[in-house]
Amino acid sequence: MEITIVTVAFIVFALISLGGAIGVVTCHNLFRGTIWLMVSLFGAAGFFVLLSAPFLAAVQVLVYIGAIAILFTFAVMLTRSISNLKTRFTRLNINIAAAIALFVLLVVGVIGPVFILNPDLQQPVSSVTRTTIDLGEAFARGNSFALPFELASLLLTAAMIGAIVIARESDDEV
Amino acid sequence: MVPLWFYLIVAAALFCIGTFGVLARRNGVAVLMSVELMLNAVNINLVAFWRYLTPEKINGMAFAAFIFVVAAAEAAVGLAIIISVYRNRRSVIPEEADTLRG
Numbered sequence: 001m002e003i004t005i006v007t008v009a010f011i012v013f014a015l016i017s018l019g020g021a022i023g024v025v026t027c028h029n030l031f032r033g034t035i036w037l038m039v040s041l042f043g044a045a046g047f048f049v050l051l052s053a054p055f056l057a058a059v060q061v062l063v064y065i066g067a068i069a070i071l072f073t074f075a076v077m078l079t080r081s082i083s084n085l086k087t088r089f090t091r092l093n094i095n096i097a098a099a100i101a102l103f104v105l106l107v108v109g110v111i112g113p114v115f116i117l118n119p120d121l122q123q124p125v126s127s128v129t130r131t132t133i134d135l136g137e138a139f140a141r142g143n144s145f146a147l148p149f150e151l152a153s154l155l156l157t158a159a160m161i162g163a164i165v166i167a168r169e170s171d172d173e174v
Numbered sequence: 175m176v177p178l179w180f181y182l183i184v185a186a187a188l189f190c191i192g193t194f195g196v197l198a199r200r201n202g203v204a205v206l207m208s209v210e211l212m213l214n215a216v217n218i219n220l221v222a223f224w225r226y227l228t229p230e231k232i233n234g235m236a237f238a239a240f241i242f243v244v245a246a247a248e249a250a251v252g253l254a255i256i257i258s259v260y261r262n263r264r265s266v267i268p269e270e271a272d273t274l275r276g
Binding site for chain 1: 176180182184188189190193194201203207214221222224225226230231235238239240242243244248249255260266269
């Protein structure tokens with residue numbers, strides 16, 4: 001296989017996203033963990049660009065890095081305590097073994113036989129893809145994704161109201 | 175383009191790192207961050223399958239967008255629960271929130 005610019009970009013984004021993920025699960029200081037989470041999510045945004053989904057990459061940067069990672073930063077700062085700095089892990093060895101076993105199982109059991117050994121599933125079936133314009137039309141058209149789209153907005157509203165109710169101080173409730 | 179299984183291997187590795195974080199970390203906020211990593215791995219898989227197998231349909235992209243919405247809702251409610259537990263018990267360790275244990 002020849003090395004193209006896409007291959008190089010894929011390897012760079014893979015290193016960014018996997019390195020950030022390892023930083024998230026191993027970091028002692030959780031504030032740094034949120035920074036590593038942003039790094040990992042940025043690598044995934046790069047994957048979306050390579051997969052010709054630029055709108056999803058933009059949403060990934062705006063929603064995940066811009067909103068969810070900031071939310072985690074707030075949670076880390078609001079729950080700072082001495083007790084959570086003592087030990088980071090529970091049952092470290094067995095959990096590492098479980099994660100590695102799951103990875104080996106996925107690669108040997110699913111990805112290897114179905115996708116690596118099958119030459120039909122290596123390259124895209126066509127270079128023509130749907131675009132962001134098609135996605136917007138699908139979200140607005142009644143016989144496509146209009147109802148799930150509205151339900152998603154309802155879910156977000158309910159989740160935000162629920163979050164406010166759960167996190168509110170109990171002594172000022174009416 | 176790179177073969178499809180490159181993306182699947184990276185997403186599987188991300189998912190397993192997230193699984194390890196969920197199982198092993200003692201801090202509730204770190205557990206939620208690991209859950210975000212797992213959701214992200216699933217999203218990479220969805221978009222990769224869409225691009226390689228059915229690029230002429232819109233479903234893969236739309237499902238990935240819905241995963242974004244669900245992940246945002248999950249993060250907001252999960253962090254609210256952790257802040258509430260911390261306020262009541264002065265702890266963010268999931269094992270210590272055992273009031274409902276029989």
